[in-house]
Amino acid sequence: MSEVDRASVPVHVGIIMDGNGRWANARGLHRTQGHAQGEPALFDVVHGALDLGIQWLTVYTFSTENWNRDEYEVNFLMEFNVDLLERRRDELHELGVCVRFMGDMADPRIPPVLLDRIRSAEDLTKDNTEMTMVFAFNYGGRAEIASAAKRIAAAALDGTLAADDISADTVAAHLYIPAMPDPELIIRTSGEQRTSNFLLWEAAYAEYVFTDVLWPDFDREELARCVAEFQHRDRRFGAAVDESLKDSSR
Numbered sequence: 001m002s003e004v005d006r007a008s009v010p011v012h013v014g015i016i017m018d019g020n021g022r023w024a025n026a027r028g029l030h031r032t033q034g035h036a037q038g039e040p041a042l043f044d045v046v047h048g049a050l051d052l053g054i055q056w057l058t059v060y061t062f063s064t065e066n067w068n069r070d071e072y073e074v075n076f077l078m079e080f081n082v083d084l085l086e087r088r089r090d091e092l093h094e095l096g097v098c099v100r101f102m103g104d105m106a107d108p109r110i111p112p113v114l115l116d117r118i119r120s121a122e123d124l125t126k127d128n129t130e131m132t133m134v135f136a137f138n139y140g141g142r143a144e145i146a147s148a149a150k151r152i153a154a155a156a157l158d159g160t161l162a163a164d165d166i167s168a169d170t171v172a173a174h175l176y177i178p179a180m181p182d183p184e185l186i187i188r189t190s191g192e193q194r195t196s197n198f199l200l201w202e203a204a205y206a207e208y209v210f211t212d213v214l215w216p217d218f219d220r221e222e223l224a225r226c227v228a229e230f231q232h233r234d235r236r237f238g239a240a241v242d243e244s245l246k247d248s249s250r
């Protein structure tokens with residue numbers, strides 16, 4: 001197990017779970033079998049995150065751009081989410097996990113049965129406090145910021161908010177889950193090194209860890225390794241490098 005300093009575990013970790021299609025292709029399987037194989041990886045990571053004491057875990061499950069995939073894959077993913085929530089809801093509840101979905105839930109392309117399963121999982125787990133697990137589903141960072149802008153503009157128009165008073169805090173207060181702290185660490189699997197529209201606003205000062213591991217091969221050990229790598233980063237938030245640190249490295 002990687003050496004994780006338990007005293008400085010990130011409060012919020014985001015994961016871009018990528019590489020399911022390539023994992024399946026490499027085995028001569030259909031891409032959708034890669035998605036299915038991502039489920040045990042995800043639940044191993046949930047256990048690992050709980051064990052480390054991570055308070056918020058956000059997983060990118062479907063982007064606003066993923067509708068561009070072929071109909072068969074999109075339908076599979078919708079049904080897979082319904083199925084996963086039916087099979088895993090009670091287990092997440094028993095683990096004390098609070099389930100939240102984050103994205104454009106008003107999109108008419110989302111099947112009503114999935115919206116029903118989402119509501120029931122959120123409702124069942126709403127008072128749980130061990131960890132909040134956010135499913136970024138039909139999520140896009142640009143859509144999230146645009147939706148905040150729309151509501152801020154409406155408040156300015158109806159006179160409840162003065163345009164001059166709009167600040168970064170105002171925008172943050174209008175994001176999908178205002179109570180969600182910014183992620184300190186974002187992990188992306190499969191070797192790709194881009195955000196693909198994930199948590200654009202919230203990740204302003206996140207540390208990124210990229211790993212070549214394909215999502216179905218990821219597990220709690222890999223999570224611990226990524227957290228340990230994060231703990232070796234020097235986070236400065238725009239401040240000058242500490243002079244004493246420079247001196248000691250001479």
Ligand code: IPE
Nearest residue numbers: 017018019020021022023061
């Ligand atoms: C990530 O795996 C899962 C989703 C985007 C739903 P991919 O399906 O993107 O897998 P690759 O990138 O094609 O290997």
Ligand code: IPE
Nearest residue numbers: 016017018060061062063196
């Ligand atoms: C990002 O992965 C979305 C999810 C993991 C759900 P993609 O595979 O869709 O991203 P791109 O297309 O490679 O940028």
Ligand code: MG
Nearest residue numbers: 018019020021
């Ligand atoms: Mg991909």
